[in-house]
Each structure stands twice: as C-alpha cells, then as structure tokens.
Amino acid sequence: EAQVTQNPRYLITVTGKKLTVTCSQNMNHEYMSWYRQDPGLGLRQIYYSMNVEVTDKGDVPEGYKVSRKEKRNFPLILESPSPNQTSLYFCASSFSGGSYEQYFGPGTRLTVT
C-alpha cells in the first residue's frame, strides 16, 4: 500500500530534550516536506526536499533540522524543543515538487512542556 508513515504519532516531552520525528514514504517520490499546523494558522512549511541531499527552508524553519540521506526518509529533528513548538506535524511527499499531489502522513502530535 502506498503510504507515508510518521513516528511517533504522539509525543510529550520536556523543554530542551532532543527528539527526532521520522518520516518514510514507499512511493519513490522525489519531493518530501514537513509542515506544522496550529489552530487558525493553516499549514506552515518547515523544510522541504526536492531530492536526496537537497533541502531548503520553508516559512518556519527556526528550531528545526532535517536531513535527506535516502530517498524514502526525511526525519525532522528538534535539537532543543521549546513550548512554542507544541503543534501537529505532518510529513508529505510527492512525485516532484509542490505542484504535484502531495500524500500526507497521519501526523505527529507533539507537546513540549
């Protein structure tokens, strides 16, 4: 089954404790992207990747890191999480770029206390 998976689905952590949210797709997609969703703000792009080893900042990259060492994986790293990073996070992938249908993962709900 074609899908984007994210882990964990739910996470409660404390300020400053490094964490990684994994994202994996099995559709051989070139493009992958991370978003955060907060009430009233829609989706905001954090980072995106057009291909392996190519990553670019979205609108809200501060406090996040990503890497794209393999085509199928695009982990999101929070080196020192803060309460303002409490949010719902989505990973997505598409054949090539934002103008193609994006397939979204199920979301990761992160709470930083």
Next chain:
Amino acid sequence: EDKVVQSPLSLVVHEGDTVTLNCSYEVTNFRSLLWYKQEKKAPTFLFMLTSSGIEKKSGRLSSILDKKELFSILNITATQTGDSAVYLCAVETYDSWGKLQFGAGTQVVVTP
C-alpha cells in the same frame, strides 16, 4: 511578502446547499494553486490549477483560477454532511520551486 488569503474563515450550510470558497493570493512569479480537503486527519488532494479559466471538476466539486484577478474559487454543489471539513489552498511559485504557502483554511460545516 507572499500572501495567501482564504475566505470565509468558516461557514455553516444545510445539506443540499451550494458552497463557494475563495482563495486569493499575492505572490511573485506564480506557478500553481492547489486545493486540499482536511477532515479530522491529514489533508487530501483535490485540485491543482495552473491556467486561468479552465475549470477542474470532480463529482460535485469544481475549481477555477483567475490569474488576472489573482484568486481561485472552489465550489461544492449539493453539499452532504461528508463535505464537512477544512478546505486549504496553497500556492507555489517559480522563484521558490517546492516551497508551498498555505492559506489559513476555510472550515465548512454541513448540517443535516
């Protein structure tokens, strides 16, 4: 600064009504506009528009783009309770290929 604005922010309609959602944008070097539907989970793709005046249609949903006036409309006819969702639009530009700017979304509630 690039901007994508959706209106209205929310609306409540009765089953059978027609709904019209608006997405206006101010961006440099427009490439495409996309519509997504989000129920209580991840967004799902509806339409991608690049050319003015060409209607995209899928069942009771349709969408059209006006590149002169810089907006798109999403229409839902004969609404059903299953149409209740947040509808999101997003814009990509040629200057920042791969970077997507989303609007805040329109919450649609369809009552029986």
